[in-house]
Amino acid sequence: MSSAAAVLERTELPAEPEKRIRDRAATERAILDAAKGLLAEEGFQNFGINAVARRAGCDKQLIYRYYGGLDGLVETIGADLGSWVKERIPEDSGGMFLLTYGDLMERLALLYLDALRSDPLMRRIVAWEVSENTEQVRRLSEARSKALSQWLERMRGSLPAPKGIDTPAVNAVLIAAIQHLVLAAAIGGQCAGISLKTQKDWDKAATALKRIVRGVYG
């Protein structure tokens, strides 16, 4: 074992992440970013103290010190979900007037579909929610659903709900459908027999979704 080999190995390592030296804020950020990235890329299966510390390039002890362990870290991620919503709320109505409840829900469904499709972290969190029933997941779930409902509320504005329809139940079914479609697609590229890989596939799914929304809400 020559020192040359060691040097080679070192230089081969990808982008030695610029040693933070005694900069707590930067370290905390690195840990949080590592946690979010890891969760988004690997899922909750391999999400653990050791993995996060490895990815953040610091000692796991710091995670205990700064966040009080994995639970605190997850809670911090949950607290960030509020900002997720804010980033993704389109403030305008996309240039169209939402005259009816059907208009609103169609737009909302399609927006939510795209938002979830383009956000691996959120997808992993949703998958986590339906797979494990621990305290940390419950808290995360609560944060997510709160963020979502705020989003819905904001989109809804002052539009009156249609009479004679249990809108919360119907909307829950729609949301459930969207979430499951996106989860299944992200994992296996298909759901219940239809392929969900290309944009064309997604267009068909979106059309079906629109048809369903219009079917109930007109």
Place this chain on the structure above:
Amino acid sequence: MSSAAAVLERTELPAEPEKRIRDRAATERAILDAAKGLLAEEGFQNFGINAVARRAGCDKQLIYRYYGGLDGLVETIGADLGSWVKERIPEDSGGMFLLTYGDLMERLALLYLDALRSDPLMRRIVAWEVSENTEQVRRLSEARSKALSQWLERMRGSLPAPKGIDTPAVNAVLIAAIQHLVLAAAIGGQCAGISLKTQKDWDKAATALKRIVRGVYG
């Protein structure tokens, strides 16, 4: 350490599962049952060779020998899913005539909802499918979707599909909705803001589902 203590401990153990002695078939069955039970009760998180062997009351070596490891065992579980369908297919039409495609899909949606609700193993498998993308899960997923599609096909009979509607896409959305509702309910007792605990909650969800089906298919 007196032998009395050992005896006490032994008698305290729950239902010492009647030592199978050199009965390979029984051992194989015990392993398979343990695997299914463990998966249904604990989920895929803690599903491993050691846990299955512990529950089956035998050495994990036997799992390697008889099933070729966890993968083979999972595959065997998948093969059993066909029988799951057969057990749950109501051969009659529930005493009603299914005149339209809407009739069929409504009945099918409600049946699938109840079937999933009452089968923890199937729920865990669905949750697994949207959480992990390994070969074993893919195979399991394939077996499940095949069993499901056969079920649908059998229910459908010779009813013509409505024109002008992308029925596969619409049905996929419906199936997705059902699966996600049941998964979310089984974990947290709610989904997208509505509670899913009591039978009354489920009635409301079922009504919403019916309304949606009738909205698209008439």
Place this chain on the structure above:
DNA sequence: GCTGCTACTCACCGGTCGGTGACAGGCTGG
């Protein structure tokens, strides 16, 4: 009784997990 096969158990491997305590080095207030 001996041989040989099958069913089965045990002990151990390397590795990773979450978690903790001790310690080194730099910065800061005095």
Place this chain on the structure above:
DNA sequence: CCAGCCTGTCACCGACCGGTGAGTAGCAGC
């Protein structure tokens, strides 16, 4: 200058993981 704090490192713990090789109990045929 030094004491004390803060940041970060390191070594280590017990538990569990999947996986393997060696060894043991029970039964058949001869």
